[in-house]
Amino acid sequence: MAYSNKxxxxxxxxxxxxxxxxxDPDVGTGLVGAPACGDVMKLQLKIGDDGVIQDARFKTFGCxxxxxxxxxxxxxxxxxxxxDAEKIQNSSIAxxxxxxxxxxxxxxxxxxxxxxxIADYRRKKGPGSETEKAS
Amino acid sequence: xAAVRASSSKTYFSLLDLPARFxxxxxxxxxxxxxxxxxxxxxxxxxxxxxxxxxxxQRATELNEAYRTLRSDSKRAAYLLKLHGIDVSDERQKPALxxxxxxxxxxxxxxxxxxxxxxxxxxLSSIKRRIESEQQQLSERLHAGFVRLEQEDxxxxxxxxxxxxxxxxxxxxxDDIAEYEEAQAGHRAVx
Numbered sequence: 001m002a003y004s005n006k007x008x009x010x011x012x013x014x015x016x017x018x019x020x021x022x023x024d025p026d027v028g029t030g031l032v033g034a035p036a037c038g039d040v041m042k043l044q045l046k047i048g049d050d051g052v053i054q055d056a057r058f059k060t061f062g063c064x065x066x067x068x069x070x071x072x073x074x075x076x077x078x079x080x081x082x083x084d085a086e087k088i089q090n091s092s093i094a095x096x097x098x099x100x101x102x103x104x105x106x107x108x109x110x111x112x113x114x115x116x117x118i119a120d121y122r123r124k125k126g127p128g129s130e131t132e133k134a135s
Numbered sequence: 136x137a138a139v140r141a142s143s144s145k146t147y148f149s150l151l152d153l154p155a156r157f158x159x160x161x162x163x164x165x166x167x168x169x170x171x172x173x174x175x176x177x178x179x180x181x182x183x184x185x186x187x188x189x190x191x192x193q194r195a196t197e198l199n200e201a202y203r204t205l206r207s208d209s210k211r212a213a214y215l216l217k218l219h220g221i222d223v224s225d226e227r228q229k230p231a232l233x234x235x236x237x238x239x240x241x242x243x244x245x246x247x248x249x250x251x252x253x254x255x256x257x258x259l260s261s262i263k264r265r266i267e268s269e270q271q272q273l274s275e276r277l278h279a280g281f282v283r284l285e286q287e288d289x290x291x292x293x294x295x296x297x298x299x300x301x302x303x304x305x306x307x308x309x310d311d312i313a314e315y316e317e318a319q320a321g322h323r324a325v326x
Contacts, residue, residue: 031238033304
């Protein structure tokens with residue numbers, strides 16, 4: 001099965017690989033796995049007080065499609081509000097990368113990782129904090 | 136010659152006349168496979184009608200698949216769960232694994248990546264030993280879990296499912312290490 005050029009590009013030149021300090025209160029960490037294939041993905045978002053994602057990092061141990069999916073979303077989410085980032089659907093990731101049906105689950109993993117990172121950030125900020133909306 | 140029928144209702148266990156249990160004597164399994172394969176060898180049916188030859192070929196293929204599945208602990212475990220209605224290879228499955236577990240796997244993966252960059256052979260073999268020891272423990276948990284399942288312990292099935300999922304992560308890890316070692320051996324041979 002041939003990978004699309006976009007997958008190969010992200011696989012060979014992955015964007016934003018690395019880590020933030022997971023104990024930083026402004027960092028949300030999402031850790032997800034695909035048990036069927038054993039892939040693991042870590043996505044971290046650095047979020048400003050205005051609820052806008054300033055920066056993103058990822059580490060993925062898995063196939064080319066999983067690496068490309070996570071690399072792509074780190075580019076996408078920068079500058080987005082967490083509300084908008086939460087709305088990213090796996091189908092947009094799969095479309096952008098032309099993922100074949102057997103690799104759709106890699107894009108699901110990336111979507112889940114964004115949601116998990118945001119959930120972690122919200123947990124850190126606590127229910128009483130006003131990070132959601134700064135109107 | 137007995138009529139050959141499609142064997143879709145048969146399980147890999149029944150194809151080899153074995154009870155559907157996790158505990159399997161591997162030498163006995165191999166002997167059964169060899170005997171059955173002889174009986175169903177396509178060459179023996181070369182003068183049979185085409186429909187029968189097709190059925191024989193199908194049976195021979197099923198036997199191969201049955202043997203390949205049952206001789207591996209992890210594949211046999213996954214297959215037994217499938218017979219219980221749980222398909223662990225389904226990508227939509229999202230079991231609630233201990234979140235700390237994924238963290239451990241990721242940490243171990245990072246250590247492995249570092250050891251490779253640093254060409255630290257001692258660290259590489261220590262990681263490999265850790266994976267092997269985890270796999271050994273998981274195998275023992277599977278044995279114990281399936282014994283409980285046979286005794287109809289209601290909690291056994293979900294625990295076994297989790298164990299099989301955890302095992303897949305380690306299997307993937309072990310495969311990755313094996314691939315790397317092969318690539319290294321190839322590299323050295325070229326040098």
